[in-house]
Amino acid sequence: MQLVICSKSTWDPAIRREHAVARSAAREGEVVVFIERPLDVRALSGGRLRRGGAPGAGALRAAWLRGALARPRTAEPGIEVVAQSTLVPGHRSAPAQALDAARLLRTLRTVPGLRYSTVVATQPWQWPAVARAPAARRVFDCADDWRLLIPERAGAISSLHARIAREADALILASPALAGEFAGARVAVVRNGADPALLAAPRSPVPPERRLVYAGTLSERFDAPLLGEVLERLPGWTAELYGQCQYAGHGEAPAPELERVLDRHRGRLRWCGPVPRSALAAALDRGRVLIAPHRAALARGQDSMKLYDYAARRRPIVATPGALGDPDQIAGAGVTEAGGAESFAAAIASAAEVAAQGGASEAWLADSSWESRWRAWRSAAIGSGDGRP
Numbered sequence: 497m498q499l500v501i502c503s504k505s506t507w508d509p510a511i512r513r514e515h516a517v518a519r520s521a522a523r524e525g526e527v528v529v530f531i532e533r534p535l536d537v538r539a540l541s542g543g544r545l546r547r548g549g550a551p552g553a554g555a556l557r558a559a560w561l562r563g564a565l566a567r568p569r570t571a572e573p574g575i576e577v578v579a580q581s582t583l584v585p586g587h588r589s590a591p592a593q594a595l596d597a598a599r600l601l602r603t604l605r606t607v608p609g610l611r612y613s614t615v616v617a618t619q620p621w622q623w624p625a626v627a628r629a630p631a632a633r634r635v636f637d638c639a640d641d642w643r644l645l646i647p648e649r650a651g652a653i654s655s656l657h658a659r660i661a662r663e664a665d666a667l668i669l670a671s672p673a674l675a676g677e678f679a680g681a682r683v684a685v686v687r688n689g690a691d692p693a694l695l696a697a698p699r700s701p702v703p704p705e706r707r708l709v710y711a712g713t714l715s716e717r718f719d720a721p722l723l724g725e726v727l728e729r730l731p732g733w734t735a736e737l738y739g740q741c742q743y744a745g746h747g748e749a750p751a752p753e754l755e756r757v758l759d760r761h762r763g764r765l766r767w768c769g770p771v772p773r774s775a776l777a778a779a780l781d782r783g784r785v786l787i788a789p790h791r792a793a794l795a796r797g798q799d800s801m802k803l804y805d806y807a808a809r810r811r812p813i814v815a816t817p818g819a820l821g822d823p824d825q826i827a828g829a830g831v832t833e834a835g836g837a838e839s840f841a842a843a844i845a846s847a848a849e850v851a852a853q854g855g856a857s858e859a860w861l862a863d864s865s866w867e868s869r870w871r872a873w874r875s876a877a878i879g880s881g882d883g884r885p
Contacts, residue, residue, distance in 0.1 A: 497632065497878055498613040500529045502600060502622045504640075507532060507577045509740065509770040511712070513639050513670065513688055513801055514618055520870040522574030529607050530571070534580035534599070578603060586621035587646055593621045600625035614878050620656035627663050635877045636660045639670040639688075641677070641797035645717070668876050673797040673822065684876035687799045687825065689866030694808035697777035702784060702811070702851045708735040708844065709783030711776060712802045714754060714767070715742045717794040719816065724757040725837035726789070727764060730844060734764045735787070738771040738779050780809045785847045789840065790819035803829060804864060812847035812854030814840060828860030 499521045503514045507530055510519075518528045568576040580603065586596030600622060604610060614633040617626040620642055626634050643650040654677065660667065661681035668684050669675060675683055710718075714737060727735060743751035750758065750767065758765055771779045780786060786806045795818050803820040806813050807829040813820070817833045820826055826833075834843040847854055 498527045498529065498607075498609050499878070500531065500604065500607055500610070500613045500615045500631070502531045502604075502615065502617050502619075502626060503533055504618045505533050506579075507571050508772065509776075510773045511739075511771075511776065511801065511805070514616075514637070515773070516689070516691065516801075516866050517616075517637075517870070517873060518575055519572070520866070521874070522572065524874075526574065527609075528575045529568070529578060529613075530575055531578045531600070531603060532580050534582035534585070534596070536582050536585050587619070587642075587649060589649075590652065593624070593652075596621065597625040601628055604629040604631075616877065617660075620653050620660065623656055623660050623663075627659075633665040633878070634663070635666045635668065636664045637668045637670075637873075637877070638674055638678075639799070641674060643677075644794055644796060666877050666879075668873060671797050671799040671821070684872070686869055686873045686876060687864075688801045688804050689869035690804040690808045690861055690864050691773075691866055693773075694777055694780075694805060695861065695865070699810060700778070700781040703782060705784065706730070706733040706848060707782060707784050708733060708787050709738070709780055709785075710735065710787050710789070711738040711771065711780060711805065712788075712800075713742050714739050714750065716744065716751075717790050718754075719789045719791050720751075720754040720757045722789045722816070722837060722840065723765070723787075724760055726841045726844070727761050729837060729841035733844070735761075735766070736779075736782060737765070737767045738769070738776075740770050741767075776805065777809060780806065780811065783811055784851050785844050786811045786813045787844070788813065788815035788819040790816050792816060792818050792835075795819045799825060803831070804866070807831075807856035807861060807864070810855030812851055814843045814847055816840070828857045829864075830855040830857075 501514050501518055505512050518530050521528050568578045571577040582596050582599050584592040584595060586593045604625060610629065610631050613631045614635055615626050615629050615631040616635045616637050617623050618637050623636065642653050657677045661678040667678055667681050668686050670688055672685050727733060741748050741750050758767060788802055798821060800820045803826060813831045815831055815833055817835050820831060832843045832847060834840045
């Protein structure tokens with residue numbers, strides 16, 4: 497059966513849960529259509545180039561026009577990627593949701609063989625389009641508590657969750673903490689997992705440099721001011737940030753709070769922009785300690801892909817409480833949780849002393865492989881593979 501994924505991300509960098517799903521399906525011979533997160537119309541007005549990772553005005557306009565054409569391209573064997581453009585992001589308001597759903601439904605109806613496909617929504621405002629798609633199965637894969645991330649739309653998102661609970665052929669959650677939003681529905685909990693390629697890639701020796709590495713999306717969830725305070729307490733340390741910026745209202749450029757921290761620690765803190773999946777192991781291995789300074793209020797309900805990416809490289813990890821998952825899930829992954837700048841800095845200093853012996857246990861990694869997660873995900877989403885649950 498063909499798998500059509502309506503993603504919350506672009507294909508590059510391929511570091512999220514839906515990328516792992518797509519690649520696993522393709523390896524088993526499934527045809528995958530990966531519909532990217534749309535670029536909104538603000539790209540046409542241009543924008544200034546900021547730092548090394550933000551695209552310039554010309555590149556943004558060209559990307560928006562490519563997305564408007566919605567022509568598929570082959571990203572990898574078995575995976576077709578469809579760029580998208582929209583006027584206003586669907587999460588902004590009820591009219592924006594309706595407009596963007598119409599855009600997504602038009603795209604879905606152009607997918608060859610849609611009637612034999614499983615279509616997966618990854619954001620609640622995609623559901624009105626997915627529910628109307630003439631497909632064999634319609635699935636919602638929930639990896640985030642969107643009410644926390646977009647509090648001004650919490651009521652509307654809860655209403656969409658209730659609709660999804662009634663209509664979805666399968667409802668898959670990355671964390672059991674998300675189940676309360678789908679009361680009465682049958683759900684499958686399928687956590688994220690460690691990428692076999694990251695596990696297999698040769699590990700570089702722990703660097704002697706006192707360097708921190710963060711890899712993941714840079715958004716309101718990322719606590720940039722906390723990182724700035726931590727660096728002030730750790731003279732001689734540097735930090736590298738790898739990932740896309742997705743701050744509300746700022747396109748793919750840093751928000752002012754991150755700009756201020758980058759400016760204050762110029763020479764010690766560097767935003768390196770997105771890193772391709774093929775280069776992620778090398779980027780993570782540059783760190784003596786890997787960090788996840790997230791705001792706790794925006795991390796609830798998470799089972800972070802970052803946890804598994806970091807753990808796969810067997811480096812010690814320092815995170816704010818709840819940033820990477822619940823206590824049972826992170827046990828054995830080499831994570832030290834610390835809240836506040838003083839505690840976070842002290843945890844880094846302590847982890848650095850045992851970096852060569854730190855990191856996830858072999859037992860935890862064996863139990864957290866994406867290969868085992870994929871079998872559970874496929875069973876929940878696709879069932880027998882012929883449209884029957």
